[in-house]
Amino acid sequence: MSTRKALTASDGADLAGNKANLNVDYVISYSIPSDKAEAEAGFTQLIEALTKVGLATEVRHGDDSSVLVFVKVASNDYLASQIYRERVQDWLVAVRASAPDKDINKALENEPVTEAERLRLVYLLITKPKNDGGAGITPKSGKWKQVTSIFPLHDDAFNKSWIKEWSTKYVLDNGDLDRIRDKFGESVAFYFAFMQSYFAFQIFPAALGFGAWFILGRYSWLYSIVNSLWSVIFFEWWRKKEVDLAVQWGVRNVSRIQHPRAQFQWEYEAPDPVTGEPVRHYPPTKRLRTQALQIPFAIGCVLVLGALYVFCFGVEIFLTQVYDGPFKSYLVLLTTILTKFAETLTERENYKTNDGHQAALITKIFIINFITSYTPLFLSAFVYMPFGNLMIPYLQIFTTTAKTFSSEEAIKTQEFRINPDRLKNQMVYFAVTAQLVNVGLEFVIPYLKRVVLGKVQEKRANQDTKAAQDLPEEHEFLQRVREEAKLNVYDVAIDYREMVVQFGYLSLFSPIWPLTPVAFLVNNWVELRSDAIKIAMTSQRPIPWRSDSIGPWLNALGFLSWTGSIVSSAIVFLFRGESEGPGGDPSNVNVVGLLLTLLFSEFLYLGTQSVVRYALAQVDSPGLQKERVERYSVRKQLLEETLGPDAMKEAAPPTLESGEKITLAALKREATKLSEGANSTPEQMFWLRQPSMDYTIKIGKELISRAKSEKK
Amino acid sequence: MSTRKALTASDGADLAGNKANLNVDYVISYSIPSDKAEAEAGFTQLIEALTKVGLATEVRHGDDSSVLVFVKVASNDYLASQIYRERVQDWLVAVRASAPDKDINKALENEPVTEAERLRLVYLLITKPKNDGGAGITPKSGKWKQVTSIFPLHDDAFNKSWIKEWSTKYVLDNGDLDRIRDKFGESVAFYFAFMQSYFAFQIFPAALGFGAWFILGRYSWLYSIVNSLWSVIFFEWWRKKEVDLAVQWGVRNVSRIQHPRAQFQWEYEAPDPVTGEPVRHYPPTKRLRTQALQIPFAIGCVLVLGALYVFCFGVEIFLTQVYDGPFKSYLVLLTTILTKFAETLTERENYKTNDGHQAALITKIFIINFITSYTPLFLSAFVYMPFGNLMIPYLQIFTTTAKTFSSEEAIKTQEFRINPDRLKNQMVYFAVTAQLVNVGLEFVIPYLKRVVLGKVQEKRANQDTKAAQDLPEEHEFLQRVREEAKLNVYDVAIDYREMVVQFGYLSLFSPIWPLTPVAFLVNNWVELRSDAIKIAMTSQRPIPWRSDSIGPWLNALGFLSWTGSIVSSAIVFLFRGESEGPGGDPSNVNVVGLLLTLLFSEFLYLGTQSVVRYALAQVDSPGLQKERVERYSVRKQLLEETLGPDAMKEAAPPTLESGEKITLAALKREATKLSEGANSTPEQMFWLRQPSMDYTIKIGKELISRAKSEKK
Secondary structure, eight states, rough: OOHHHHBBBBSSSSOOOOOTTOOOOOEEEEEEEEEEHHHHHHHHHHHHHHHHHEEEEEEEOOOTEEEEEEEESSOOOHHHHHHHHHHHHHTTSSSSSOOOSSSSHHHHHHOEEEEEEHHHEEEEEEHHHHTTTSSSOOTSSSGGGEEEEEEEOOHHHHHHHHHHHHHHHHOOOOOOOOHHHHHHHHHHHHHHHHHHHHHHHHHHHHHHHHHHIIIIOOOHHHHHHHHHHHHHHHHHHHHHHHHHHHHHHHHHHHGOOOOTTTTTTOOOOETTTTTOOOOEEOOOOHHHHHTOOOTHHHHHHHHHHHHHHHHHHHHHHHHSSSSOOOOHHHHHHHHHHHHHHHHHHHHHHSSSSSHHHHHHHHHHHHHHHHHHHHHHHHIIIIIIIHHHHHHHHHHHHHHHHHHOOOSSOOOOOOOOOOTTTHHHHHHHHHIHHHHHHIIIIIHHHHHHHHHHHHHHHHHHHHHHHHHSSSSSSHHHHHHHHHHHHSSSSHHHHHHHHHHHHHHIIIIGGGGGGEEEHHHHHHHHHHHHHHHIIIIIIIBOOOEEEEEEEETHHHHHHHHHHHHHHHHHHHHHHHHHSSSSTTTTTTSSSSSHHHHHHHHHHHHHHHHHHHHHHHHHSSSHHHHHHHHHHHHHHHHHHHHHHOOOOTSSOOOOOHHHHHHHHHHHHHHHHHHHHHTTTTOOOOOHHHHSOSSHHHHHHHHHHHHHHHHHHHOO | OOHHHBBBBSSSSSSSOOOGTTTTTTEEEEESSSSSHHHHHHHHHHHHHHHTTTTEEEEEESSSSEEEEEOOOOOOOHHHHHHHHHHHHHHHTSSSSSOOOOHHHHHHHHHHOOOOHHHHHHHHHSSSSGGGTSOOOOTTTTGGEEEEEEOOOOOHHHHHHHHHHHTTTTOOOOHHHHHHHHHHHHHHHHHHHHHHHHHHHHHHHHHHHIIIIIIOOOOOOOHHHHHHHHHHHHHHHHHHHHHHHHHTTTTTGGGGGGOTTTTTTEEEEEETTTTTEEEEEOOHHHHHHHHHTHHHHHHHHHHHHHHHHHHHHHHHHTTTTTSSHHHHHHHHHHHHHHHHHHHHHHHHHHBBBBHHHHHHHHHHHHHHHHHHHHHHHHHHIIHHHHHHHHHHGGGHHHHHHHHOOOSSSOOOOOOOOOOTTTTHHHHIOOOIIHHHHHHHHIIIIHHHHHHHHHHHHHHHHTTTHHHHHSSSHHHHHHHHHHHHHBOOOOOOOHHHHHHHHHHIIIIGGGGGGGGHEEEEEHHHHHHHHHEEEEHIIIBBOHHHHHHOOOOTHHHHHHHHHHHHHHHHHHHHHHHSSSSSTTTGGGGGSSSSHHHHHHHHHHHHHHHHHHHHHHHHSOOOOHHHHHHHHHHHHHHHHHHHHHHHHTTSOOOOOOOHHHHHHHHHHHHHHHHHHHTTOOOOOOOHHHHSOOSSSHHHHHHHHHHHHHHHHHHH
16 A cells, blocks of 8 residues: 555545554553453443444453454444534634535545544544543543553554655655644644754754854854844744644644543533533633642742752762762652642643643643753853852762762762863753663664564464464454554653753753754754654554644743743853853852843844744745635635625726716706605705706816906 | 714615715815816816716815815715625625625615715725726825815714713713714724723822822832833733724724725736735835835934934033923924935835835834933933933033023023932923823814814805805805815824823833823823814814724834833832932942843733733633624524534434444445455454444453453
8 A cells, every 4th residue: 555545545435444454443452350240341331332422343352451442433424424524513613714515425525534534533432422422431530440542553554654754855845744644633743843844943053053163162142142043033933834834734723622621520501602502611710729829839849859959969069970879860750749740730720621731731841841951051050150169168068968878988078179061061961962862762762672572472472372362364463453552652742842842952051062953953853753753663553633733832932932042141141252151250250241141132032033023924824825715715605606706896997977877867866856846955955056067067167267266 | 863873874764974964975175276277177087087986076165276076975876885895895805704694785774884884985986096996086196186185074963962971971981982983983993992991091000109109209119010010911901902892893804905005106916816816016025125224214313313312401401401492493393304204214115005004104103202202201310310420521512502502691500410300300291291281282272273263264254255155055064164174184193192102101201200190191081082072173074994903003002011111110220219319420320230120120021921911811802702603603504504404413422222223234234245245355354253232242251251260
């Protein structure tokens, strides 16, 4: 099956699923509880619920303690009607400009169903609440806690050709993104579109950084200013671009259609002001009260994480070496605890929709990430370098504490000396080492694990009783499904987070080491491909959600771009010229100069932003233009249908005679009315005094010549 | 005629105009050129052009050197078709959510024609280019330079009741604004809506300012911060409110429909991407090149005006008195020259539409106004007070110069001493004296002039030959029209400018004298009424243009609100506590503290702005909701028309049986196909192994118990 063909389900006679996957739409992994009666009752309920919404089921062995339920939509007509209904709904809430064709078959023919569309609807059919016409199955929660996962099967042929293609080409084009979109939905496609744009934009700072490194050295004003400018342009450009992409993919405003969160707790019902249907509500003031807890949460994060960082940092500089003792792991632990806390807090905020919940969670995660990612550099740049020498007396505490905690015996008190390269070394660590480690953790290890474990298991499985029970013709397929069932769920937020944090390093700290963008450029080329491999090989196939932007990450990018303009200019001011910067003594810092720099960079940032925004607003984007054209033609067509084809054609400019005729006819009517004995009103009389054009002209000429003669 | 009734033309049998005005829609004042043949030819052309577009004309005496042409739409059907066509056009470009009724008469019945709508269309009929179906009459320019003005007649009954009502009530409600809108169009209504909102919002800083004046004294931190906060909230609130108003008035997006500028010079034609019609273009790069001249223009304004101000200021403080010599008039002259220059520059930028032209001009005018309004206070606060003592040696020049220019002999060199009250005195001048003078110039004087001159002229006119030629029954009416012809044209931009400049004083400098907002509050109560009187009595009735916002003034407000946060905090920092501030000696200024204050206030401003924006975005606005409801119901109706009433009704949740039936039927079909000898594919075989729900459950139970037993 060629890649192209695999993209649309329209290659078959109808809406059939993927043949290589035996037309399976979803696999549901049902874990067998210890109580047999409970196990059987739960299983029966599951199958009944699925059948009730028109899904055909088959059951097979899973691993030792689970069975796998295979699900497909039994009737294509039923699926078609679901798809059609969704398209109509899209049009009702203005996601689409034009209504789908009145005839269902024609509508599906005009716009073939993509795999993403099909899979999304089947997933909704499985998970939507019962009163919305779904089976109401919510994995891992409540009544359905035995349902451990619901996942679609990978399209191996597509995945292989995808990975092969991307690993041999440098630039992704729109076709590539469209294919991702048709296969994995707009949510994943947006991530790749963002990555590709970010990558392309990074070529400029990479070239600039290389030049700066070669010619200007570290802490260059020129590099810093141009880099800030670049981050503003990139941010504003992407803001526009994502709207454009959403229009091109037909998902603009799709964020308005939000899927209800199963965990939402409502307090009262009220009719929706738009549709008039009853909608469940939770008092917004109550939610606001919980949301207000975010402020102590953020302060708490800063204090707790900050304190631990300062402590680690103290130990570290005291030992004048990179410290890797127990505190680092405390940091990881603490971050995990705070993340859990963020999740609980978001849960308590009780959002009505999945999107709202997700956005609120991401904001909190971003705060934690901001602190953990940038604090070490902040401390080095703004505490260690300016105040290092003042801290010596206080370092004794760290010696004692470090000795208590560390297993090493060989801790020796060394003479304290500012390490001028510390900042650069840290930056190199974040830009190179950490990225490499990350690629390793994220991609190489899971990949190797899969390959090695897969082989081992396969051997074992072949002698297994389970596998022995498989029908021979199904064996290979079932083994593949069992493997996929074990894979991680892909979460696009993790990939966004990584890139947003990287953008922060670039925007805030890259003047420290101008090769940073070069390192990131290389990393991102690999990242783009390794993310593809992650989706295709080391994760379950993602549910193809729709989305119309990169969501809350956009705000995070904007915030980092703003912070970057300030932090990077402060760093350049402190360290410019001499690479030692203040050299540990705060009296070396020109405070007035520093503050003026901050103020100036702030104004420059705001000024640049409004200029860039204005300039970009002048450029018409193809997507928005397309939308306007579509909307206009839809309305025009409608107009012609109801008013006839000439409704909008401006009548030919009237001729003198036709105009005169209108006037005469109207006046004649009034005159007739008068002569018929109607009372003459003053306004009728006024307009009948010069009843034709020629008459007005004649009188006018008289008035003119009289005015002339009087003047003389 | 009651006020209510006067609002819609639907009180008569049809679309008739105002009876008190003898149904006259517009009066065209034609000034008689010196050459008689030219005069007659021009007049003939005018009448012919008007007749051609279906307008009836009557001609009467004007003043000594002009005739007045009275114009009305001859045929109501013709007008109705014009109105209907515009409404359809509105719908095509998404100004309206719903298309007008298919039947013209019904459409006009559902939404009666307002006077503003009628007058706007008639005006367009007179002025639109010929190829757009208009008469192409462009007053005062080109071929039509003898046409000195085209104006509608005041509705005296309405005006009187309007002024009477407003002068006796404190708060304007939506009804008041709607009446303005129906009479004078959305453009004027937006001004009054803005004024009313601004006035209402000002009550808070006025109370605060009064309190601060009473308790905290001048230069209070609390007052300054709360005042900045207020300006942010007001700005963000209005940004939202104006969208809401536009929706309620049915003019949202109306700025997209732009009327072509007659003076526009095109270079090439290209089809419009949306409508496909040919559109004339001027290369944007060329325009950009001209627009770039704005930068030297702005710098030039600052330098030239600044230099003159510094000079005046030098003279003024040297004489330690308010100087009112010739330089002040040079300043006025210079401002006039710069304004003319701004006009020329905007002309050269060659905008395609009137709105574009207007917006570009307003931006330039705003720059000039910003400099002329705030420079005196800037100089006092940031030059005189901190550096006063350093300037003494340089003051000798001013003595000499002042002596040369001034006619007064009595200039004496006085000992220089910083006047600590200078700043406050200036502020009091701008907040009280200048506002009073302004009301006088703008309103009292024209009013008196009109009353007095009117009386005199009336007497003279009664003995006049002109008036003697009037028909007795028309005499009074014609005298009124002749008076209106002499009135000024109302320009809403002047009123906006005044308010925006006032907002700037409040935002930038009000901590100097906390009673400023109280003074402005009183002034604005009067201003609202005096503007009404200005429109009703001392100006020609404005052409009722539509608009969907306060346009470029919004950006000006935002800019002032931002500048205010910085300038006011700097002033409070410099002068807090001691009312003398730095007392003329820069060494008294704590520079680090000042810079930190600026930086902090900047962050506070940006933080507040994003919080306020976020909070306001959470609140649903009635207008936008109305729009969504309308759009939804239109689409729903359309849907029902094409797909039947049940198209969107979610089918009742399927029952277990109906779901099972779907599954069984589909599987049976496949089974039949197989039994008929079709080749069995693996995917068909897979799904036929457990052909019914019960079968799946049975097999599942077996698998479960097997798993259990194996575990044991």
